Each structure stands twice: as C-alpha cells, then as structure tokens.
Amino acid sequence: MLRSWPRAIAHVDADAFFASVEQAVHPELKGRPVITGAERGIVSAASYEAKARGVARGVPLHHVKKLCPDCVILPSDYETYSLYSKRMFEIMRRFSPIVEEYSIDEGFCELTGLRRLFHCDYRGIAARMQEAILTELDITASVGISLSKSLAKLCSKFRKPHGITAVGGRHIHLLLARTPLEKVWGFGSNTVALLAKHGLKNALDFVDRPESFASNLMGKIGRELWGELRGEYVYKVSAEDADRQLSISKTKTFTPPSADRNYVWARALRNLESACIKARRHGLAARRLVLHLRTQQFEGAGLEAKLVRASSSTNELVPVLAEMFEKIFKPGTLYRATGVVLAELADERPAQFTLFEDVGHALASERAFEAVDEIAERFGKHTIFLADGAVLSEQHAGERGLTAERKSRPLKGETKRQHLKLPLLRFNLRH
Ligand SMILES: [Mg+2]
Structure with missing residues (x-):
C-alpha cells in the first residue's frame, strides 16, 4: 500500500482567471456577471456570476445577450492578465523554489518536504498560498495536492472556486472512482471511446487493469498515465519553463498626448530599441513581439x-513593429503612451535560422547592433538611434503633423507571410 505522502505536488488553478482579474481591477464589477472575449465574438472567460446564469466558455456573444442581458462584456486585456499571472507565480515561488508555469493561470509546485519549514501539513501550505493570492491579487485560486501532477490536476478541479483538495496515497482510489475517464489529463475523446469499448467507466477501472493493458492500448503515454494515476511521480515538475515566460516590456507615457503618426511611431520605435538593448545585454532573444498604444481616453489597442x-x-524587428503599427494606429486619435513587449525570451545562441532567410544579412545586423550596444554603454542608450527616432530629438511637433515617410521593409528573402503571422490577437483596453 502507498504511504500517504511520499511526495507532494500542488496544482494551483486560478478561478475564472480573466474574468476575476477584471473584477479585481474594476471592483465595481464584483458580484456582477462578467465575461471577456468581446473581440473574439465568443466567451473567453466567464465570472462565477455569469456561469450561474448558464454562460460558459466558447458561447457566442449574441447568445450571451439572451441568456444574461445584464452581463458585462469586456474585450480581453492580455497585458493585465499576464501581469497578474506573473504575480501569482511569484507568490507560488515564495513557497517553493520548484514552480512550473503550465499556462497563464495554472501552475505546478513541488511541496515535498516543506511541512517542517512551514510548521503545517500540505493543506495548510496550500491555504497560505491561496490566502496570499487572495490578499495580494484579489483573485481566488483552487489548489489540488497529491502524489503526481495528473492526480494534483484532478484534485484542483474537485472543489472550485477557492477550494483545496488534498488526496494522499491511501485515498487515491476514492478520487479515481469519482473521476470519469474524460476528466483525466491526457485522455482525449478517442482514448475515452476506446477505453469505454473495453468496459471502463472511470479512472479507477483504468488503474485496476494491469500496466500491460495501458501499454498495449496507448503505448508509452498509456504506461506513464497509468503510473501517474497510481501515484507514481512520472512527470516531473519542471521549473525550466519559467524562461519561456520571461519578457521585457518597455512602455512610456508622453505629455502632451499626440495624434502625430510620426511622433507616436518614433515613441514605439524607441520602446523597441530600449527593449532590444536590454535583451541583448542579457543575451536573450524574443520569439514574440507585442505592440500596444494607449489613447488619451485610456483606451488601447494591441497586437x-x-x-x-x-x-x-532592432533591425529585424522594426518591419514587424511597423506592420503592427499600421494596423492599430488610428489617425485623428490622441495617444498618450506606447509600449513594446519582447516575449518568449530564450538564450540568444544558437540562433535558429530558417531555410528562407538570408543568414549573412542577419549576422551582419547582429554585429552592427553589438557595436550599437557598446556605444550605448559608453555614451548612453540612445546616442545612436534608428533614423525614424530622429523626430524625438526635434522639438515635439505636436499636432502639426510631420510629413516624413516611414521606411520599413521585411528582410531580404522573407515573404511577408513568413515574416508576420498576423493577426494573432487584437484587443482593446478600457480603464
Ligand atoms: Mg483556471
């Protein structure tokens, strides 16, 4: 028989995350049905008040209006959600050094051996973590604790919202008996159908079969899941993914606000330069680039x-930034801030060149920017800047409107399509 806690893995899952963050940021929305996803035409997240009215993720908005006419329908504000996500993982890291960021609102946390440190049982540690998330972020999270990641993930779903479910070795069979096959992490609909054909009804039926059954039916993954559900620690909590979540963000508010395309563009360009300089200083390269503009009315657009x-x-990223800028800049609108985020940062080397790319050009531009960085280090950041940024060195042209044309083109050998996969998302912010 399994000991109760040979290992303790926590799965922390924020409840109705996007909707909860909106309610935390806008307390006047608390207690009201709130959904996000206005820009997609379907529900991304629904607050518990909206869920109680039958509104669920994926429901089309016109249907929401019928189900729940007083529902507050908001566009997604990923910038804020990412910030809350980051803070939630930071809180988790205060409790354990091994935290895996599984998605924007879910993570695993290795708690094994920490009971003595916190003078309480694993449930107590989870309660303190929940409490910190609630008091610092004003959102709730549900926590599941068990012997493996698969079991912990089942546990966190068990009591929601703001629940804690801890299932030690001696009680796993009780949890599994109440878990239908489709709730098991890793069982897709085909697998469920296949297992049902063999007469299985729940997760307990699955682990009661010999390992060879799982292995024959589903190969390596079957064997791994069989072990995980029996409380073996097969899938390790890996803190490495944290790097993937690293990002560098440069935002600047300017006064007075400006409707001048060239000025706003120059601001965005300067954000990009600053972010790139910082990334290069840390030897990091981004896989994703985000641009956001904020208007005088505190509305924003991002891409x-x-x-x-x-x-x-910077050279490589300018054309990408320019494309995004073209798409979201609205003439005649007063802007008060621009921001650029370099996301999904990873170690810069070894560089991954695509087949279609002009490697020589890319390497040459890399060398050029190394020189820029050296000068920046000696004489200050923006001693050398891209030509378009020159507008910032002149007196701010205000509403006069400059006529200089922006020049930006994709790298040689790259088609626009390869260069930019747009639009991935578009959102508006309202504050
Ligand atoms: Mg969640």
Missing part, C-alpha cells in the same frame, strides 16, 4: 506577432 526566429535585433 502581437510570432517571429520567424528568435531575435533581439
């Missing part, structure tokens, strides 16, 4: 692009 290869070269 993100997946890059062909990881890069921290």
Whole structure:
C-alpha cells in the first residue's frame, strides 16, 4: 500500500482567471456577471456570476445577450492578465523554489518536504498560498495536492472556486472512482471511446487493469498515465519553463498626448530599441513581439506577432513593429503612451535560422547592433538611434503633423507571410 505522502505536488488553478482579474481591477464589477472575449465574438472567460446564469466558455456573444442581458462584456486585456499571472507565480515561488508555469493561470509546485519549514501539513501550505493570492491579487485560486501532477490536476478541479483538495496515497482510489475517464489529463475523446469499448467507466477501472493493458492500448503515454494515476511521480515538475515566460516590456507615457503618426511611431520605435538593448545585454532573444498604444481616453489597442526566429535585433524587428503599427494606429486619435513587449525570451545562441532567410544579412545586423550596444554603454542608450527616432530629438511637433515617410521593409528573402503571422490577437483596453 502507498504511504500517504511520499511526495507532494500542488496544482494551483486560478478561478475564472480573466474574468476575476477584471473584477479585481474594476471592483465595481464584483458580484456582477462578467465575461471577456468581446473581440473574439465568443466567451473567453466567464465570472462565477455569469456561469450561474448558464454562460460558459466558447458561447457566442449574441447568445450571451439572451441568456444574461445584464452581463458585462469586456474585450480581453492580455497585458493585465499576464501581469497578474506573473504575480501569482511569484507568490507560488515564495513557497517553493520548484514552480512550473503550465499556462497563464495554472501552475505546478513541488511541496515535498516543506511541512517542517512551514510548521503545517500540505493543506495548510496550500491555504497560505491561496490566502496570499487572495490578499495580494484579489483573485481566488483552487489548489489540488497529491502524489503526481495528473492526480494534483484532478484534485484542483474537485472543489472550485477557492477550494483545496488534498488526496494522499491511501485515498487515491476514492478520487479515481469519482473521476470519469474524460476528466483525466491526457485522455482525449478517442482514448475515452476506446477505453469505454473495453468496459471502463472511470479512472479507477483504468488503474485496476494491469500496466500491460495501458501499454498495449496507448503505448508509452498509456504506461506513464497509468503510473501517474497510481501515484507514481512520472512527470516531473519542471521549473525550466519559467524562461519561456520571461519578457521585457518597455512602455512610456508622453505629455502632451499626440495624434502625430510620426511622433507616436518614433515613441514605439524607441520602446523597441530600449527593449532590444536590454535583451541583448542579457543575451536573450524574443520569439514574440507585442505592440500596444494607449489613447488619451485610456483606451488601447494591441497586437502581437510570432517571429520567424528568435531575435533581439532592432533591425529585424522594426518591419514587424511597423506592420503592427499600421494596423492599430488610428489617425485623428490622441495617444498618450506606447509600449513594446519582447516575449518568449530564450538564450540568444544558437540562433535558429530558417531555410528562407538570408543568414549573412542577419549576422551582419547582429554585429552592427553589438557595436550599437557598446556605444550605448559608453555614451548612453540612445546616442545612436534608428533614423525614424530622429523626430524625438526635434522639438515635439505636436499636432502639426510631420510629413516624413516611414521606411520599413521585411528582410531580404522573407515573404511577408513568413515574416508576420498576423493577426494573432487584437484587443482593446478600457480603464
Ligand atoms: Mg483556471
């Protein structure tokens, strides 16, 4: 028989995350049905008040209006959600050094051996973590604790919202008996159908079969899941993914606000230069580039692009930024801030070149920017800047409107399509 806690893995899952963050940021929305996803035409996240009215993720908005006419329908604000996500993982890391960021609102946390440190049982540690998330972020999270990641993930779903479910070795069979096959992490609909054909009804039926049954039916993954559900620690909690979540963000508010395209563009360009300089200083390259503009009315628009290869070269990223800028800049609108995020940062070397890319050009531009960085280090960041940024050195032209044309083109050998996979997302912010 299994000991109760040979190992303790926690799965922390924020409840109705996007909707909860909106309610945390806008307390006047608390207690009201709130959904996000206005820009997609379907529900991305629904607050518990909306869920109670039958509104669920994926429901089309016109249907929401019928189900719940007083529902507050908001556009997604990924910038804020990412910030809350980051803070939630930071709180988790205060409790354990081994935290895996599984998605924006879910993570695993290795708690084995920490009971003595916190003078309480694993449930107590989870309660303190929940408490910290609630008091610091004003959102709730549900926590599942068990012997493996698969079991912990089942546990966190068990009591929601703001629940804690801890299932030690001696009680796993009780949990599994109440778990239908389709709730098991890793069982897709085909697998469920196949297992049902063999007469299985729940997760307990699955682990009661010999290992060879799982292995014959589903190969390596079957064997792994069989072990995980029996409480073996097969899938390790890996803190490495944290790097993937690293991002560098440069935002600047300017006064007075400006409707001048060239000025706003120059601001965005300067954000990009600063972000790239910082990335290069840390030897990091980004796989994703995000641009956001914020208007005088605190509305905003943002766009993100997946890059062909990881890069921290301003030269390479300018055309991508320019495309996004074209798409979201609205003439006649007063803007008060621009921001650029380099996301999915990874170690810069070895560079991954695509087949279609002009490697010589990419390497040359990398060398050029190394020189820029050296000068920047000696004489200050923006001693050398891209030509378009020159507008910032002149007196701010205000509403006069400059006529200089922006020049930007994709790298040689890259088609626009390869260069930019747009639009990945588009959102508006309202504050
Ligand atoms: Mg969640």
